[in-house]
Amino acid sequence: MHPAADSFHIAKMFEDIDDYAIIFLDREGNIDSWNAGAEKIKGYTSNEVLGKNFRIFYTQEDIINQKPEKMISEAIRNGKSLDEGWRVCKNGLRFWGSIRITALYDDHGELIGFSKITRDLTEKFNTQTAIEKYMQKLEIQNKELEQFVYIASHDLQEPLLTVSSFIDLLKEEYSGTIDPTGEMYLGFIAQSTERMRSLIKGLLDYARLGKKKEVGMVDCNALIEEVKIDLFSVIERSGAKIIYGNLPVVKGFVTELRLLFQNLISNSLKFSKKEVSPVIRISAQPMRQGWQFSVTDNGIGIEDRFKERIFVIFQRLHNRTDYEGNGIGLAHCKKITELHGGKISVESSPGNGSSFHFTLNLL
Amino acid sequence: MKKYKDLDRVLLVDDEMSTNFLHRKIVQTSNIDVDVKAISSAFEALEYLKFMYEGEEPKTEIKPGIIFLDINMPGMNGWEFMKEYKKLDLYKRAKIVVIMLTTSLNPDDEELAAKDNEIVTFMHKPLTRESFSKIASKYFELDSEV
Numbered sequence: 001m002h003p004a005a006d007s008f009h010i011a012k013m014f015e016d017i018d019d020y021a022i023i024f025l026d027r028e029g030n031i032d033s034w035n036a037g038a039e040k041i042k043g044y045t046s047n048e049v050l051g052k053n054f055r056i057f058y059t060q061e062d063i064i065n066q067k068p069e070k071m072i073s074e075a076i077r078n079g080k081s082l083d084e085g086w087r088v089c090k091n092g093l094r095f096w097g098s099i100r101i102t103a104l105y106d107d108h109g110e111l112i113g114f115s116k117i118t119r120d121l122t123e124k125f126n127t128q129t130a131i132e133k134y135m136q137k138l139e140i141q142n143k144e145l146e147q148f149v150y151i152a153s154h155d156l157q158e159p160l161l162t163v164s165s166f167i168d169l170l171k172e173e174y175s176g177t178i179d180p181t182g183e184m185y186l187g188f189i190a191q192s193t194e195r196m197r198s199l200i201k202g203l204l205d206y207a208r209l210g211k212k213k214e215v216g217m218v219d220c221n222a223l224i225e226e227v228k229i230d231l232f233s234v235i236e237r238s239g240a241k242i243i244y245g246n247l248p249v250v251k252g253f254v255t256e257l258r259l260l261f262q263n264l265i266s267n268s269l270k271f272s273k274k275e276v277s278p279v280i281r282i283s284a285q286p287m288r289q290g291w292q293f294s295v296t297d298n299g300i301g302i303e304d305r306f307k308e309r310i311f312v313i314f315q316r317l318h319n320r321t322d323y324e325g326n327g328i329g330l331a332h333c334k335k336i337t338e339l340h341g342g343k344i345s346v347e348s349s350p351g352n353g354s355s356f357h358f359t360l361n362l363l
Numbered sequence: 364m365k366k367y368k369d370l371d372r373v374l375l376v377d378d379e380m381s382t383n384f385l386h387r388k389i390v391q392t393s394n395i396d397v398d399v400k401a402i403s404s405a406f407e408a409l410e411y412l413k414f415m416y417e418g419e420e421p422k423t424e425i426k427p428g429i430i431f432l433d434i435n436m437p438g439m440n441g442w443e444f445m446k447e448y449k450k451l452d453l454y455k456r457a458k459i460v461v462i463m464l465t466t467s468l469n470p471d472d473e474e475l476a477a478k479d480n481e482i483v484t485f486m487h488k489p490l491t492r493e494s495f496s497k498i499a500s501k502y503f504e505l506d507s508e509v
């Protein structure tokens with residue numbers, strides 16, 4: 001033991017400690033000593049409290065239930081008594097404390113009193129409560145979203161379907177009496193209706209991402225091969241090359257990861273330069289935790305000021321006549337990477353292709 | 364014009380008048396000889412079916428061979444209708460094919476339908492002449508063709 005660790009220095013040390021209340025009680029539980037921590041946590045100065053019984057720190061309910069007596073008996077029986085609960089300060093306010101009462105004996109084995117160490121855990125308690133409240137709020141919001149999604153899939157679709165069906169009927173039964181302009185009007189109506197259906201479906205799909213939580217080990221190389229098969233005709237037509245190698249096996253949601261790669265590759269194929277065959281490179285780098293993937297193409301590129309907007313659902317950068325689509329793909333990609341504890345971003349400039357970087361970090 | 368055995372009437376159950384109108388047209392122009400009855404609520408449809416089979420003597424009312432049932436109806440919806448429908452005596456359901464029609468893009472609905480063995484098929488709206496013809500030929504025997 002350190003030469004300075006004599007009773008004088010130890011006592012001094014206890015006195016000075018101010019984040020733990022370290023006090024000594026006599027056999028009846030009356031307060032024999034006080035330290036800086038006790039004053040800080042419980043509010044009393046030593047003058048105000050010496051000689052008083054430690055019962056004063058307990059709440060009314062605890063006193064009625066004889067908690068102080070029970071703790072003392074346990075300390076005598078088992079050597080120590082531990083508790084976490086509400087205690088009361090000088091000003092009547094409560095704090096959440098962690099308490100340790102230890103029975104003390106003299107050389108003859110006679111009980112001489114108790115040591116009592118108290119720590120203020122109110123902050124930990126408040127954080128815990130705040131977390132629980134927040135989780136409840138999230139649960140409610142989630143349920144609301146599920147409801148909304150269900151409503152979207154039914155109630156919004158029905159009127160649209162009615163519009164489409166009656167346009168068809170109109171065309172069928174009144175084609176003789178409708179002139180080309182009228183036919184064009186009907187065409188616009190039908191087109192808009194179809195677009196609305198498509199947008200609603202996109203919204204529904206977005207909300208449902210990650211709902212069926214099928215986590216597994218996913219071989220990204222095999223995944224790319226599957227995507228290449230799905231996009232076969234586009235790849236053939238454009239003479240595209242998709243280059244990748246040594247991609248890792250990662251933990252993740254199989255269906256969603258396939259959608260992620262498919263959307264990025266499909267975009268690279270779509271937004272390619274005219275007369276230039278798309279070349280798409282996919283690579284992965286290990287990070288301290290997880291992987292960073294890059295999907296790089298030689299396409300038309302994206303202006304810097306749109307770097308964030310493109311990930312917002314339904315946001316498009318081009319006319320429908322130039323490039324088709326509803327602006328859903330990248331919003332899905334963002335949600336999927338976030339589902340995997342990661343982030344997605346793009347590096348690009350007009351005319352110089354784009355590099356999409358995303359991290360997958362599912363533990 | 365085809366006529367199928369035991370397919371004398373199609374019962375349409377949908378709260379939207381426009382949908383019943385459309386589907387009635389589809390069935391009547393499908394080149395299949397069959398009567399069409401449309402009911403605009405699940406509750407009324409149940410009452411109609413109960414009435415059809417009450418009492419001893421055979422009714423003059425034509426029995427439906429197919430029921431096209433909308434899922435999304437106010438008050439009692441398609442699922443609730445099926446619950447009540449199953450409580451009717453078995454023989455009443457003997458030769459009726461129930462098909463659930465929906466605009467739902469929600470795969471969960473399809474799963475629910477797959478689990479319910481009373482629902483023979485789950486189909487997306489709108490009903491078309493081709494899909495109706497397919498159903499008729501799949502579940503019923505051809506009686507005559509003119």
